[in-house]
Amino acid sequence: MQLTVNGHTVDVPIHVTTIGLLLDHLQLNKELAIVELNRVILQKDERDEATIQPDDYIEIVQFVGGG
Amino acid sequence: MTRYSRQERFIPIGEQGQAKLATKHVLIVGAGALGAPTADLLARAGIGKISIIDRDFVDLSNLQRQTLYTERDVVKRLPKASAAKQRLLAVNADVQVAAYDQEATVHFLEQLLTTETIDLIFDGTDNFDTRFIINDIAHKHQVPWIYGACVGASSLSLFIEPNQTPCLHCIMGGLPTSGPTCDTVGILASASQITAAMQVAEALKYLTDNKEAMRGTVFSLDVWQNTFSSMDVASLKKDDCPTCGTSPSYPFLQQDATTRFASLCGRDTVQIRPTYTTRDLTTLANKLTDASITHHNEFLLTFKVTGYTLTAFRDGRVFVHGTADVTEAKKIYYQYFA
Ligand SMILES: [Zn+2]
Numbered sequence: 001m002q003l004t005v006n007g008h009t010v011d012v013p014i015h016v017t018t019i020g021l022l023l024d025h026l027q028l029n030k031e032l033a034i035v036e037l038n039r040v041i042l043q044k045d046e047r048d049e050a051t052i053q054p055d056d057y058i059e060i061v062q063f064v065g066g067g
Numbered sequence: 068m069t070r071y072s073r074q075e076r077f078i079p080i081g082e083q084g085q086a087k088l089a090t091k092h093v094l095i096v097g098a099g100a101l102g103a104p105t106a107d108l109l110a111r112a113g114i115g116k117i118s119i120i121d122r123d124f125v126d127l128s129n130l131q132r133q134t135l136y137t138e139r140d141v142v143k144r145l146p147k148a149s150a151a152k153q154r155l156l157a158v159n160a161d162v163q164v165a166a167y168d169q170e171a172t173v174h175f176l177e178q179l180l181t182t183e184t185i186d187l188i189f190d191g192t193d194n195f196d197t198r199f200i201i202n203d204i205a206h207k208h209q210v211p212w213i214y215g216a217c218v219g220a221s222s223l224s225l226f227i228e229p230n231q232t233p234c235l236h237c238i239m240g241g242l243p244t245s246g247p248t249c250d251t252v253g254i255l256a257s258a259s260q261i262t263a264a265m266q267v268a269e270a271l272k273y274l275t276d277n278k279e280a281m282r283g284t285v286f287s288l289d290v291w292q293n294t295f296s297s298m299d300v301a302s303l304k305k306d307d308c309p310t311c312g313t314s315p316s317y318p319f320l321q322q323d324a325t326t327r328f329a330s331l332c333g334r335d336t337v338q339i340r341p342t343y344t345t346r347d348l349t350t351l352a353n354k355l356t357d358a359s360i361t362h363h364n365e366f367l368l369t370f371k372v373t374g375y376t377l378t379a380f381r382d383g384r385v386f387v388h389g390t391a392d393v394t395e396a397k398k399i400y401y402q403y404f405a
Contacts, residue, residue, distance in 0.1 A: 006294060031243040034285065034298060041302050044240040061287050061298050063239060066218035066254065067101045067193040067262075 004057045020048030022058070032063040070159075071113050084275030085113060089161075091274045092116040094179065095189040096171045096201055098147040099123075100259035101215045101266070102191025103135040108267040110155045110162045114274075117155065118179065120167040121147035122338065122384065123331075124367060132256035144362040144369060146380070168366055169382045170340060173200055173320050180208040187270055188212035191263075193332065196319075199242050202227065202235040203317040206310050211273065215266045219252050220291030222262040225300075226269045226281060233304035234311040238285070242319075257290045330391045337396030339385045341404070346383050355403075375399050 003010050005026070016025045019042065023030050035042045035050075036059035042050055052058070069075070075085050091114055095102045098121035106117055125133075125140040125147055133147075140150040146168035155164050169175060171192070179185070188205055190198055190213060198214065205212040211228040214235060227234055265286060272280045288295035309316045329338045348368045352360060355370055362369040362378075369378040377399070378386040385404060387396035 006296060029243075031239070034238065034300065034303075036298060041298070041300060043303065059296060059298060061223070061285055061296055062221075063243075064216040064218050064221055064223045064287070065193075065195045065198075065243070067097065067099065067191060067216050067259070 001052075001054045003052065003055070006059055017051055018048060019050045019052060019058075022052060023048070023060075026060075028060065028062060032065075034061045034063070035059070074112060079277050079280060080271070080275050084271075084277070087275050088113050088271075089115045091186045092118065092184060093187045093189060093270070093274075094185045095119045095191050096176075096197065097121055097191030097193065098133075098135070098151045099129065099191060099193060100132045100217065100254060100256075101263050102189065103133040103147075103151060104260055104263035105189050105191060105215075105267055106151055106155055107135055107158065108263065109270070110159045110164075112267070112271065113159070114162060116163040116165070118165040118167065118183070118185070119148050119151050120169065120171050120175070121151075122168075122170040123147055124378070125150050132254065132259050134256075134260075143364060144367065145364065146366045149366060168380065170338075170384065171197060171200070172340075173204070173322070176200065176204045177320075180204060180210065185210050186274060189266060189270070190214050190216070195243055198235060199319040203310050203319040205229065206234060206315060207317050207320065213266045213269060215262045217254060217258040217262045219289075220255050220258050221287065221289040222258045222265070223285065223287040224262055224265045224269070225285045226273070226283070229311060232283070233300055234308060236310040237303050237305045237308045238300050255290065261288070261290065328393045328397065330393055330396075331386075335389060335391050337387045337390060337393055339387065339396065339400050339404075341383050341385075344383045346379055346381055348379065348381060351379055358403075372399070372403070377403065379404075 001012050016022050019035055023033055035047055037050055038057050071085050074080055075082050095106055098119050106119055124144050125136045127141050135151050135154045148166035148168045152164045152166035188210055201212055206229045209229045214225040216223050284297040284299050286297050306312050309318050327340050331338055358370040358372050360370045367378055367380045376388040387399050390396050
């Protein structure tokens with residue numbers, strides 16, 4: 001399935017059907033990620049279950065803790 | 068030409084904005100990769116007063132990015148806040164600077180925000196624990212603060228204003244329990260400088276009453292991967308948030324006692340914070356008959372014992388260098404500070 005993630009076209013395996021699975025697939029830390037799906041920001045408690053479709057536009061911001 | 072002519076010619080600031088800046092007082096928590104350039108920019112911009120706090124001293128590995136400091140500060144082993152003050156006053160003697168060579172504990176921040184009027188707080192810390200304390204205290208005292216963080220080549224910054232924006236607690240959902248809290252992947256000065264510059268830009272808009280120009284988004288970028296993003300998080304504000312909601316409990320202001328012994332990230336050092344808050348360094352120096360003293364200035368005393376180096380600060384704290392293990396550090400500490 002093809003998605004746009006942070007402006008780049010990304011091909012993900014067929015089992016990646018939710019935002020939670022996408023974050024796992026991209027090896028991102030779920031505690032530090034904020035996700036927009038088709039320009040709508042996802043509330044944290046609903047985020048991981050949100051389903052994704054081909055050609056979805058996804059924006060992911062990873063919080064950074066250093067300084 | 069006056070000192071601030073270039074900034075005053077910038078129309079949104081002008082002479083009026085410049086005059087406003089001169090009346091503002093900011094608190095910078097942490098005088099490292101973010102706090103140092105932030106303080107430098109604000110002093111040059113003509114802010115009224117800077118209060119700056121840091122628990123550490125200037126180390127050689129800081130000079131790559133912490134632009135206020137010099138080799139002389141490393142040789143003299145000056146605490147960062149005091150070294151920052153010297154430099155800031157040399158840059159702009161019209162700015163008032165208060166330096167605090169100590170830890171930004173809940174107790175300290177409470178006292179400062181209760182006794183002084185602070186217009187804005189800058190996050191120059193390197194960990195989420197202190198940021199959640201800043202988030203709570205800022206909301207309790209209704210002072211806006213600016214989150215800033217960087218690691219590797221990436222940067223993130225965000226302006227948080229009580230009653231206006233979601234807070235850090237709303238956005239992150241709570242203190243992260245996992246993930247890279249220690250700075251083990253290094254840091255490019257380009258990433259820290261750009262973070263500080265973004266924080267200061269938002270601060271200038273806020274402090275000169277140009278709120279309509281404020282970005283209002285989580286801004287993140289990576290100077291190596293050439294990516295950036297600006298995300299509007301306004302819809303994440305929660306009415307039942309324990310920090311900024313309708314009946315806040317400020318959970319991160321309850322835990323001061325737990326941090327008496329802390330391993331400092333990436334420093335191979337453990338900090339011990341005793342209950343007393345002053346130490347006479349000369350008396351200590353006279354007692355240390357079996358140790359070799361390597362540094363002794365008005366702020367701290369460093370001495371070597373077998374396998375370890377210890378630094379005792381004027382405010383009572385002790386660093387045990389040479390271990391990141393708290394139990395091991397405690398053993399050494401009690402040998403010299405029973
Ligand atoms: Zn909140």
